Amino acid sequence: MFDYLIVGAGYSGSVLAERIAKELNKKVLVVDRRSHIAGNAYDHYNEDGILVHKYGPHWFHTNDKKVFDYLSEFTEWRFNYHRVKTYVDGRLLPIPINMDTLNELYGLKLQSPEEVQAFFDGVKVDTGNPANSEEMVISQVGEDLYKKFFKGYTLKQWEIDPKDLAASVTARIPTRTNRDDRYFTDTYQGVPKHGYTEMFSKMLDHPNISVMLQTDYKDIIGKIEFGKMIYSGPIDSFFDYKFGKLPYRSLRFEHETFNQENYQSHQQINYPNDYDFTRIVEWKHATGQKSPVTTITREYSLLAEEGMEKYYPIPKEDNHELYKQYKAEADKLDDVIFCGRLADYKYYNMDQVVARALMLFEKKLSNTHQE
Incomplete structure (x- = not known):
């Protein structure tokens, strides 16, 4: 009983x-x-000894001290700021879009948050109350940045035109007027020191x-x-x-191990416009593992069909x-x-x-x- x-x-x-x-x-x-x-947070050591997340990257971040303190009863942490680059026009640029993104992309010399804000103010489109994902982005950063950074990624992720997606989907995406290149600005960021599965096991x-x-x-x-x-x-x-049936998006992962210390400069690189995958993750950047080999994961988004894992409503x-x-x-x-x-x-x-x-x-x- x-x-x-x-x-x-x-x-x-x-x-x-x-x-x-x-x-x-x-x-x-x-x-x-x-x-x-451990659900979708499940991680494990692969045959090459690299700790990988089976169901795509799980970067923990929160401002909620109560949540952080609770989970800390079951794990130590490896604190790590999540930094992402986006492959646009043949270059790796910081995302969220910040001062450096604009300077590198357009050959500008913006030097203050006020100058960056003035740039955004000059390109953004007044959409009134944004009714969809496209309007949400162009109301913040204008048409060109929307097309370069957001439109292709959103189409890959959802296979739905951003005009037909709720504004809330892209409302979560920040833009910055300074040089802060952290993807999240939360107080607590990182991954469980010995993995998520170990944390759940103790729980x-x-x-x-x-x-x-x-x-x-x-x-x-x-x-x-x-x-x-x-x-x-x-x-x-x-x-x-x-x-x-309620529809969901699913994900497909390609894991590959290379006989080299690192494959890419950051733990995550997004590909909004090139290739079929949405991003490549290299796990060692986040976990801090030392190994002469490295494992990467390419992530593809697709509609969840019968028997597939359900990830995103x-x-x-x-x-x-x-x-x-x-x-x-x-x-x-x-x-x-x-x-x-x-x-x-x-x-x-x-x-x-x-x-x-x-x-x-x-x-x-x-x-x-x-x-």
Whole structure:
């Protein structure tokens, strides 16, 4: 008999399992259809001894001290500022667009934030209230920078014209008026010192927690006794697609190892206009591993079809309307809690998933068990 059945051993499921087991002293069974814990954050040492992220790069960053302190109970950190270059017009230029990007791209000599802002003000297009991704970008940096840095990348990532994508997709992309070339400006940035999988392993290492891998919860649900369910899988799958399937983007990865110390200058280089892949990641820049060989990963974006992993909800209005039908069904269930990127059909950063799981625990679970 388990107090909770948790579907999914990624961030949502693992954080809630740890909290329930430790703070409430309740018995938890965590079930995942994959052969490993840690969800999409799973990392492992490949045959060449390089620590790689199986499901694409996961660079942790947050301003939320509570989230950072919580995860720090299960890992030490290798602090590392994520820096990205973008291959545009045959050159590697800083992204987010900053003073150096403009000077290198256009042969300018901008020297102050005021001069950079004046440049942006001179090229940006007044779109009123941006209604889509294209308008969001050109309202900040104008047409030319949009075409060079954003349009091709967005088309590769989503296979949807930016005119048809929600403004929120590109609203997350910053631009800078100074020379700051960090991709994120959050207070806490880096990767777990011994990998994400090790961090999750410690999170789930509690006598009240049992884990079953390579198991579909639907195959065991009639065979075990449990009180409540926490579900972090795709919400449409839970309801057997009764209103139709929610669309997702998937990813394909090509891993290659080279007999050289480094392959590229930065841990990530984006390719908005050339090649079929969106980016190349070289893991050693982030992990600090020392090795005479190096592994890179090329990342390709594609529509999720049957049997593919689901990575990104597609942010279009009709998809959101379909999700709302499933959400209304979910709200009718008292004994199932839905939580996570797939269950909420929402793009979350890692720290946002952790923050949401901690909030759910405090608001929905810890109060109900206080004697």
